[in-house]
Amino acid sequence: MTVAGSRVYARMAMDGELPRLFxxxxxxxxxxxxxQCTLAxxxxxxxxxxxxxxxxxxxxxLCAAATVVGLIRIRLxxxxxxxVVGWPLAPATFLLGVLWMASSAVVRQPVESLWGLATLxxxxxxxxxxxVLQRE
Numbered sequence: 001m002t003v004a005g006s007r008v009y010a011r012m013a014m015d016g017e018l019p020r021l022f023x024x025x026x027x028x029x030x031x032x033x034x035x036q037c038t039l040a041x042x043x044x045x046x047x048x049x050x051x052x053x054x055x056x057x058x059x060x061x062l063c064a065a066a067t068v069v070g071l072i073r074i075r076l077x078x079x080x081x082x083x084v085v086g087w088p089l090a091p092a093t094f095l096l097g098v099l100w101m102a103s104s105a106v107v108r109q110p111v112e113s114l115w116g117l118a119t120l121x122x123x124x125x126x127x128x129x130x131x132v133l134q135r136e
Contacts, residue, residue, distance in 0.1 A: 055115055055116050057105070
């Protein structure tokens, strides 16, 4: 995830969604890799393995669900010209599964789940702030 995550930051920077300093230089997103490694180390040193797995699983599930919700929105807007395998059963089944897993995590490990929600909320707010600053 360190390699993949840093490349996502670099691509988002190239698309104008993150500051330019995250862009890859000479093919390598050095700053993005450094930030990703720093965050990973901070997480590893701050929580138990079980808590960390719950936190990461919870946040990744919600991110995957957001991606599928985005796909559904595009499909509804574009219509049948956008081919989605298993439409509408596959996306609906996926979202129900994620909802079940997320609600189970909230019930069984509410602290880690709340940290996950707080992380996603903070990321969303920082993203929105970046968008506002880019317009100025």
